[in-house]
Amino acid sequence: MLLKGEQLAAHLERSLAPLYLLYGDEPLLVLEAADAIRQKARSAGYSEREVLTVLPHFDWGQLLAAAGNLSLFGDKKLIDLRIPSGKPGKEGSAALQEWCKRMSPDTLLLISLPELDWREEKAVWFTALQSAGVACKLNAPPLAELPNWIAARLRRQQHSADPEGLKFIAERVEGNLLAAHQEIQKLALLYPAGKLSLAQIRDAVLNVARYDVDSLREALLAGDVGRLSRTIEGLRQEGEAPPLVLWAMCEEIRSLLTLRLGLDAGRALDAVLKEANLWGARQLGAKRAVQRLSRTDLESALRQAGEIDRMIKGLVRGDLWDAFQRLGFSLCSVRRNKT
Template sequence: MLLKGEQLGAHLERELRPLYVLYGDEPLLVLEAADAIRAKARQQGFSEREVLTVLPQFDWGQLLAAGGNLSLFGDKKLIDLRIPGGKPGKDGSAALQQWCQNLSSDTLLLITLPELDWREEKAAWFTTLVNAGVALKLNAPPLLELPSWIAGRLRRQQQTVDMDGLKFIAERVEGNLLAAHQEIQKLGLLYPAGKLSLEQVRDAVLNVARYDLDGLREALLAGDVARLTRTLDGLMQEGEAPPLVLWAMSEEIRALCTIRAGLDAGRPLDQLLKDAKVWGPRQVAVKKALQRLSTAALEGALRHAGKIDQLAKGIGQGNLWEEFLRLGLRLAALKR
């Protein structure tokens, strides 16, 4: 059974299953979910706990042995299995599938994994775990959903803030959910319960955002000038290599150019997106960008990217980061 992270609390109030799988790209959410499951297990009498970490040369016989080594006093046992590499391998796959065939109410297996790609999510070992137990995919909320996530956290400490305050916090903690959690806790320590003013939020919340190339690509497609500017400045301050920044921006421009050319030739958009390997939520962003950008604008942006490439190789004069910003700004412009 697959659950969303926000459904775990209600689930644990109803029942405790003998198998849980936590995976995703956000360590804070994985840690909190694991803590909630362990707390519920203690309430249900799981007084013993054994931690197993799957490192190279791990003996999967340890897992099966741990499940068989119950206390002489009849205590229930929680086995905390951590697979930091995300792939159990052939022996691990067999051991996990064997475990699922013999679940016991006296033994709870809690498995934590990093983010998995779609191939691993479809692997036999993983689908067996999902069908036998409860799995939660715990990824950080995207920027558009971050204000809502922050509001929920503030409610836990009986505090609220208006949308301007939520957006202010979100912009300063983007890409750093652990820091967001800490900043929210700080608001709880500094101010009493109730509604917070924007001034109070501004005084308390630090700029602890982390920026990455995925965020840059999202801002570029959305034509979000404020986020684009923040992200480029953050990447520069964090020492990101200019060739990687240029690669990320150029990849988006080339994809848009190809799709736009196909549209101009009368080809269907859905097929063009499929051919360009644009999947999932990114399709929405690309469609919006295509509504904003003409063939001429995209071709001009591609030439601009070529000039930046020459500049990065020491040919010509100019500031690379200023040129990145100029390139982003021309892609944020309305269709022309």
């Protein structure tokens, strides 16, 4: 069974599976989900717990041995298996598949992993675990959904806020759910239950956004001028290397140009998406971006990128970060495609 993160709480109210697989790009959500499962397991009589962490040279025999090492008093046991790399390897794959064949009602297996790509989600070991128990994908909400996520967290502590206040928090914790969680908890310490004003939120919430080149690429594809501007400024303040920023932007421009040329030539969308090496969320963003950008737009953007490259190398003068902003703005402009 595959669940979304928001479905886990309702599932745990109804039942407890013998196996859980938690994975995703947001450690806070994975940790909270694991805590909820552990709490449910304790209430169901799983009073023993053994933690196994898969590091280099891990002996997978420990996993199967842990299932056999039950208490003399007949207590149920939870095995907390953590795979930081997200890759169990050949030996681990075989051990996990063997576990699925030998599951016991007295032993619950909880597996925690980082984000997995689509190839790993199709691996034999993953599909075996998903079939035997519950897999739950826990990714951070996109920026557009972050205000609703914050509102739900505020309700837990009997607080509420207007859309302006929710947006204010979201923009300052973008890409950093742990910081968002901490800021929301801080509001509970500072103010009594009830509705929070924008002034109260402004006074309490720090600018704790975490900016990286992946956020930049997402903003560029979405055509979100405000987010792109904040991200570029955040990268500048955090001392990000300009060559890395330029590489990230050029990767998107080249992919979009490949997509645009293929579509202009009358080729099938799926074929050109594969040729441009676009998958998952990037594929959806690229489909939208290519609708507003023509071949002329993208070729002009590459020329701008070439000018920035010369600035980085000291061959021409100019404000490097202003140039990044101008390049980003040119790619966020909404217009009809031109030939």
